[in-house]
Amino acid sequence: MTDQNTMHWEVDYTLGYGPMDHIHDEFLELLAQLQEATDEQLPARLQQMEAHLQAHFDEENTWMEQTQFPPRQCHMDEHAAVLTSVAEVRVLLDEGNTQVCRSLTQALAEWFPGHTTHLDSALAHWMGKDRLEGKPMVFKPMTRI
Ligand SMILES: [Fe+2]
Ligand SMILES: [Fe+2]
Numbered sequence: 069m070t071d072q073n074t075m076h077w078e079v080d081y082t083l084g085y086g087p088m089d090h091i092h093d094e095f096l097e098l099l100a101q102l103q104e105a106t107d108e109q110l111p112a113r114l115q116q117m118e119a120h121l122q123a124h125f126d127e128e129n130t131w132m133e134q135t136q137f138p139p140r141q142c143h144m145d146e147h148a149a150v151l152t153s154v155a156e157v158r159v160l161l162d163e164g165n166t167q168v169c170r171s172l173t174q175a176l177a178e179w180f181p182g183h184t185t186h187l188d189s190a191l192a193h194w195m196g197k198d199r200l201e202g203k204p205m206v207f208k209p210m211t212r213i
Contacts, residue, residue, distance in 0.1 A: 081184055083192035091124050092184065096102055099180070104174045107166045114169055117176075118154050126152065130189060137194050143187045150179065 082089050098117050103115045104180070125147035132140035157172045 079181065081181075083184070083189050085192035085195045088128070088188060088192050088195070091127060092188070095124060095180065099139055099173070099176055103177070110166055110169050111161055114154070114172075117134060118151075118158060121154060128188070129193055132191060135194065137191060139190070143191065146183060146187065150176075152205060 076102075078185045081092055083092070090139070098120050102117055102201075129147060131137070131141075131143050132143060137143075153172065153175075157168050161169045
């Protein structure tokens with residue numbers, strides 16, 4: 069288990085769009101905290117992760133909608149599916165089922181690389197492109213004396 073977790077930290081998930089990379093750093097930090105949590109710490113840390121994921125996905129969904137990112141629906145659907153799973157696990161954890169929370173933590177660790185490589189990376193590229201193309205370039209005439 070440790071080896072598998074460690075493997076993820078050795079991978080560079082930087083996508084080149086700063087605001088998204090910042091959110092992903094926060095996700096990886098909270099995931100590490102969830103992986104290292106004692107049974108007693110699980111409820112608080114899952115709550116932190118759920119709040120993070122809500123904000124994380126809201127931010128990406130907003131970027132996709134504001135810029136009319138063409139393949140946004142499948143990306144937004146995947147966000148919604150993850151939030152549904154986390155909410156279900158929160159209820160079970162409240163009933164004392166720590167194992168299901170451990171399984172969710174492992175599932176999130178396995179989900180993130182694929183999601184970020186296939187979906188977030190396309191959005192990061194799009195946002196970089198959108199920002200460059202949307203920014204007016206001003207050429208000032210050179211003053212000759
Ligand atoms: Fe993301
Ligand atoms: Fe995403």
